[in-house]
Amino acid sequence: MATKRTPDQLPNPKSSMWAFIAFYLRFRRNQAGLSGEAMGRIMKVGKSKVSRIEIGQERLDWQEAEMIDKEWDTGGLFGLLVWYASLGHDPQWFAQYLDLEVRAGVISAFEAQVVPGLLQTEDYARALLISGDANLADQLLRERIERQLIFNRVSPPHFTTILSQNALEWPIGSPEIMRAQLARLLECAELSNFVVRVVPRSWQTGACPGLDGSFVRMSGDDFGEVAYAESPEGGRLVSAPPDVRKFHVRYDRISAKALPEGPSRDLIRQVMEALSE
Secondary structure (H helix, E strand, C coil): CCCCCHHHHHCCCCHHHHHHHHHHHHHHHHCCCCCCCHHHHHCCCCCHHHHHHHHHCCCCCCCHHHHHHHHHHHCHHHHHHHHHHHHHCCCCCCHHHHHHHHHCEEEEEEEEECCCCHEEEHHHHHHHHHCCCHHHHHHHHHHHHHHHHHHHHCCCCCEEEEEEEEHCEEECCCHHHHHHHHHHHHHCCCCEEEEEEEEECCCCCCCCHHHHHEEEEEEEECCEEEEEECCCCEEEEEECHHHHHHHHHHHHHHHHHHHCHHHHHHHHHHHHHHHHC
């Protein structure tokens, strides 16, 4: 039998919008006399996930909110709550992002300044992390390298990345570290489940949506599509379809400025050769 939680063990609805959603979902479920299993049938999830949402360990997504609104005829209340909660920048989003990354079948990333974490060499990643919080660098490095194990699966995700030329040329660590990192990019570019393209820094390219910053799109069989927009000290995970579509458009517009795969590899080689001079 599940242990009944005290009010102190449940999310405080005054602490954040996500905590309010967890509180209100539990309140409405109990008001309707529904078990966690019955609630799960409405949301098309298991009762364990209903429990995790209600105690704040997971967050209600847009699709689940839509099913609740339809069943209870709320006028779209839960969908609106999720939408408002998603607007904020929240460091805790990254933990959920990592969970989705492991489950994703397709990942598309645009990087404006550095090589994507999933393609970083250990030395390159270490040099980046030390420039931030040196005290946490070793722990963060282990976590970053462990994330790359998703490519060792029997059915690894398909990974497409578009990088700005800035990401290839910004000096990280040392010339030797940069050459090894660019060589890693070229190795990945030859694999069937990777696509690596570069947006050249030129007058012909000019301004493009990629100047606004880096972001990632992911899709998986059990969670649909989401986007993650990076920001200092946090980030924003977007799950509402209208907002995710905006990232699709943005990615397509950046892609239109990027070089094809062959010329992208040629540019990476040119940058590598320049490091040897």
